[in-house]
Amino acid sequence: MVLLEVIQIFSITGQIFAVLNPVGVIPTFLSLTEGMDPEKRHKIVRQSIITVLILAVILSIGGSFILEFFRVSIFSLQIGGGVLLMVIAIDMLSGLPRTKAVESQEEVAIVPIATPLLVGPGTMTTLIVFSKTVSMLHLLVSIILVSLTSYLLLRYSELLIRVLGINGIRAISRFMTIIIAAFAAQLLYGGFTGWLTSWGLI
Numbered sequence: 001m002v003l004l005e006v007i008q009i010f011s012i013t014g015q016i017f018a019v020l021n022p023v024g025v026i027p028t029f030l031s032l033t034e035g036m037d038p039e040k041r042h043k044i045v046r047q048s049i050i051t052v053l054i055l056a057v058i059l060s061i062g063g064s065f066i067l068e069f070f071r072v073s074i075f076s077l078q079i080g081g082g083v084l085l086m087v088i089a090i091d092m093l094s095g096l097p098r099t100k101a102v103e104s105q106e107e108v109a110i111v112p113i114a115t116p117l118l119v120g121p122g123t124m125t126t127l128i129v130f131s132k133t134v135s136m137l138h139l140l141v142s143i144i145l146v147s148l149t150s151y152l153l154l155r156y157s158e159l160l161i162r163v164l165g166i167n168g169i170r171a172i173s174r175f176m177t178i179i180i181a182a183f184a185a186q187l188l189y190g191g192f193t194g195w196l197t198s199w200g201l202i
Helices: 002-020 022-032 038-070 074-093 109-118 121-133 136-155 157-198
Strands: none
Touching: 002 121, 002 136, 002 157, 022 109, 022 136, 022 157, 038 109, 038 121, 038 136, 074 121, 074 157, 121 136, 121 157, 136 157
């Protein structure tokens, strides 16, 4: 029983991590914070991850209320979210940027690093879907694990670039994109299956 719960937590963590894709954010993060002293850069990392954590928890806890308020079924959300995630995956594979520009270095911690680079439409949709389909405890533990991992990756991003190189970072990011596409396909499958079952067709 405990083993199954651990496996589920790691499964949820992996999917959220793939959609958040902090590895893919590293080149943009380094570009936006270029010329900053280490202390200031580390402060931006802390602010960004704290913001990510707060947003993720709010979306997870409030997911059910959001669906009920807009009268959206979980099956509809799965289909809509699946389409959205698939589009995001295709954009990421084609190398399209997830953000355009930033007005000043002082603002990068919240916008665009925390959102929309990390907590973008795909992450929001994923968290809301999970809030209706998995244990809330498992989801919150997964969010904490992903936030901690993201913090470490951004905190030591310069070291990772030196070790893996920009091509290595891009390769990992592309792999995460494949996971996003697979998750999107699973959401679409679950949504359409739920629809057909509710209509008595299967």
